[in-house]
Amino acid sequence: MSTGLSIGQVAERTGLSVHALRFYEREGLLADPVRRESNGRRVYTEDDVEWLDMCIKFRSSGMPLDTIRKYTDLVRQGPGNEQDRLALLRSHQDHVNAQIQDLKECLNVITHKVDIYQQHLAAGTADCLWVAPSSTAENTSAAS
Amino acid sequence: MSTGLSIGQVAERTGLSVHALRFYEREGLLADPVRRESNGRRVYTEDDVEWLDMCIKFRSSGMPLDTIRKYTDLVRQGPGNEQDRLALLRSHQDHVNAQIQDLKECLNVITHKVDIYQQHLAAGTADCLWVAPSSTAENTSAAS
DNA sequence: CTAGAAGCTAGAGCGCTGTCTAGGTCAAGC
């Protein structure tokens, strides 16, 4: 907790590259600018790592860096804007839910295609998947 | 079915821009190159639209254009490579499943934060969300 | 006949998110 971490160590823990870490800092995603040793090297705390982990979750769920920066700014400003933070979080929550729905729909389509290929391959009738060379679409649906 | 569609009509139906449609064609994502009128204008079939809809599903579930092109190539080659197509589809299926899992995990984190903000806002104790100005991380977890 | 809408090609440009390079500092170990 008290040791202080080098950029390399943080890279290892978070999975971000040292490049990305410096980039994120430049982009203002780190609630406060990282402390430095006398020689200018960055010293991260465990809190920084936690914050970065959260940023990674945000990113990997599709939040643009810009929005993460906005959130960071709110937090940096301190107490008083909790409504704004909540609004931002909820809007992202909606966004993620929508993404999941979307993906599930895509998954259905894909799974349907997979099933059809499997059936036809098992039955040895794979070539029936094609109507004619001139037809561009595979006829995945029975009643096309 | 027999009418033939202009690029504008296809854009409207698929939601892709005319730019994107031409781009997709250049990139080889259209099982066969679109037919042309005598004046050089593209004429799309309903099959093309179906195929594009599938591409859109692929894309929106994170399949890179490169992979869509590979799949398209396989289909274009005709019967005989169904195993390859199936492998590609299954690999993407896995990928989508993983994405969904990932998003759900992110959603948990976000939902947790939302809940905490809501609780504290309701209780009027929002300022307790901060330990000290020097601490960068919000203490979202009770036992930090 | 003319204007406007829609289409065409080739290719430049863009937004986003990093990644990498050049050129340099600093500390430890041989």
Place this chain on the structure above:
DNA sequence: GCTTGACCTAGACAGCGCTCTAGCTTCTAG
């Protein structure tokens, strides 16, 4: 002293997926 490796900054470059522009043709309506 010298090498090695981790770190520093500023800024160029890259990959992806479009999007837009320039400059032109062609069709349709008035």
